[in-house]
Amino acid sequence: MSVELRQRILSGIVMAAVTLAATWVGGLAFRALAALIAVLVYYEWSRMTRLAERDFRGHALGWLSVAAVALNLLIGDEGLGTPIAGGFIVTAILFMLVRGGTAWLPGGIAYASFSGISLAAIRGADQPGFVAMLFVFAVVWATDILAYFVGRRLKGPKLAPRISPGKTWSGAIGGTVSGVAAGCLLSLAFFPALSPRTVVIAFALSVASQAGDLFESFIKRRFGVKDSSHLIPGHGGVMDRVDGLVFAGFAAFLLAIMHAAWSEDGGTSVAAVLFGL
CATH class of the missing domain: 1.20.1480 (hypothetical protein mp506/mpn330, domain 1)
Known part of the structure; x- marks a missing residue:
């Protein structure tokens, strides 16, 4: 195992552990x-x-x-x-x-x-918020991981060759299917029934996650840089790791704001929007 791969694995474990611990504690x-x-x-x-x-x-x-x-x-x-x-x-x-x-x-x-x-x-500060954050993580991480492996396996037409030459339509579709499946399984782990709204939102967040990845690739290509920084050993920068999460978070937050504007109480949480609570 190369030194770079060892650093990448160790950094990934530490980041996941810190993120999930902070999510649990809230x-x-x-x-x-x-x-x-x-x-x-x-x-x-x-x-x-x-x-x-x-x-x-x-x-x-x-x-x-x-x-x-x-x-x-x-x-x-x-x-x-x-x-x-x-x-x-x-x-x-x-x-x-x-x-x-x-x-x-x-x-x-x-x-x-x-x-x-x-x-x-x-x-947020409650149990539904904890589940909502896990839901977003599940969709984003499954999308990212499976898009990479499916794209490498099936190859095919490029998704956006001028922005990110390595990404393919097969990877994007595989990542979206995986992201939706992961979001649905996470929801069923906490709730007895799966809301159709949850499936639609999982799809939207998966697409948003991939858009976030492409957006950061566009910025890096625009300014001729390989990584956003070198803060994370083996991974590059923080933006390289959270680009999909950022856009998926934007999308979930925006959906909650729009739902709150249309609802009578005006105070709908992100969890309520995600799971139809």
């Missing part, structure tokens, strides 16, 4: 994990897009934005997270328009901030 432990992901994602985003070189003052605004969101996550006031992020995103857009900056600044603030906000919102 509360401050998981909010701290979500805040850390947001901070590290912004670090890697700004590093890849060279924000400091393009606009140092805009880069400072970006760090202030993500720091404020991370602090809010640690405090646990979920109702303020989205308004804080939204306010800074609008400020960054105005900053860009007035000073002729780059759109990668508000894009980075949005991507990093909602990475943490959506994960914290999915986990």
Whole structure:
């Protein structure tokens, strides 16, 4: 076994153990994990897009934005997270328009901030939130793993050759089928019946996960980098590991917001949307 493969396996075990332990404990432990992901994602985003070189003052605004969101996550006031992020995103857009900056600044603030906000919102503070977070993990991880193996086995037409030459339609379809199956099995492990809504949402999250993977591949190809960073031995950067999770989290969070807007109580949790509770 090569040193790189050994590092990759050990790093993967540690990351999975820390993530699942924080998910199990919930509360401050998981909010701290979500805040850390947001901070590290912004670090890697700004590093890849060279924000400091393009606009140092805009880069400072970006760090202030993500720091404020991370602090809010640690405090646990979920109702303020989205308004804080939204306010800074609008400020960054105005900053860009007035000073002729780059759109990668508000894009980075949005991507990093909602990475943490959506994960914290999915986990919440109760048992259904724990199950909802496991559901998202199951869909994303099954999609990612099986898309890789099915794609290598069956090969076939490329999914997006200009963005990610290694990805195939066979892998994408295999990953989606696997993601839906994993989400359904996870749901049945906790609930006596499977809601049709759960199947549809598992499909949507699997597709979103693969879109997130392609989005990060686009950024890396756009700026000519192989990995988002070298923070994780054998794996590259944090964005390389959470790109699919970020988009799936975005999708689940957005579905919950839309459902809350349409429902009478206006306070539907992500778990209620996922499982039809």
